[in-house]
Amino acid sequence: MYEATPIVNGFPGKTETHGSFGWSSVWLLRGFDRVIIVETGPPSYLPLITTALSELGLGTNEVTDVLITHAHWDHLGNISLFPQARRWIGRVEYEWALSQAPDEPFVSQPLLGALSHPQGLLRLIDGESELVAGVRAHNVPGHTPGHLAFAVDTTEGPKLFTGDAAKNIHELESVAVDSAVDRGLGARSVTWIREFARNTGSSVVPGHDVECELTGHGWQRRSEQRAEIQFFHRRDAPPARISLSDAELGPVAVEPFPPECGMPRPSINEQANAE
Structure with a gap:
């Protein structure tokens, strides 16, 4: 099992004048001889990530794997920090993002290019599968066409990292997905997340919120936001x-x-x- 540690907790905010804050969740997983980063956050997170890893006795070159739920800039922003890490992203997602025009919201072609450098580290995920021991990818499209969630066995119990398939506790509770390529498909993915949490006892780490859990009173945050x-x-x-x-x-x-x-x-x- 993995020891799971939040590096930066996501925050569910945006403004009418400056768009999304882009404050996404970044977590660290350690176990099975792997050091895994789940998402890399926006570029502004760079000092937060390096400082947090240093305090845990880790350098960025010790990260073995990076899990990317989808191709938006606020989840890819620091991919180049990890020069030794395999970069895992869905094949459908990657090919969709590469095909987008320069003005596609939230897609950064330079950051997509960074996924494949250095050569030989990019891993494209085909469908639902186990990536490494204790980590399994699941399809949760809607926010983007090839969006993935990652189910992880941790020392605190199972966790599901949903990325922006469910960005925050409001989306988990309301099943109303903001900012989605396909809102209907996104709502079905949130429903699947709820059933997965109910059936497996998993807590959920949304893309822009602290860890949440499903209780008899609905979704609850596990820590202060x-x-x-x-x-x-x-x-x-x-x-x-x-x-x-x-x-x-x-x-x-x-x-x-x-x-x-x-x-x-x-x-x-x-x-x-x-x-």
Whole structure:
């Protein structure tokens, strides 16, 4: 069995003005003489990944395998970090992504090209199969045509890494899939994920959320979902800290950061009245 460790927990967010945050889930699996990364996150994750691996006593060149659920940029963004790793992705997905026009949303041709470099490391998955001991690929199309999920035997019990077939707890619960090539097919895949979790006792790691589990009361997160964002809201003040958490029952909290470089700390009223 594998020891499973979250490297970066995904976050289910997007904006009306700047699109998706692209904060996807990245996990580490260790077992059977393998060191496996599940997804690689967006390019901005590079320092988070290298720091987390270093704290676990690992270098990026020690990763033996990288599992990719689908070909979008926020899941492929750091594939080049792992020069020794085999890169696993569905053949249908890979061929579909390569055929897309440059303006296809979320598909980055340069990142797709990085999958096949160095040569000899790309592994195209044909259908549902066991990839390495304790890791099995399952078809969950809809978000993209060849999307895969990965079922893994871990020391904490079975886990299913769904990628963006189910991006967050809302999609798991509502079966309403946002951003999909085929929404009907995507809804069927979410239904399959629910039945798989029910029948196998698997927890689920969505593409943009913390680990979830199916209970008698529906889907529940296994840990707090939280994020903090700095917002430089005024030219003469330090940034505000916007804290987001599913543990908060009231409105989103906005607090100033501590003073930096001797700059005065604005009061909450000053922030509220800022233009």
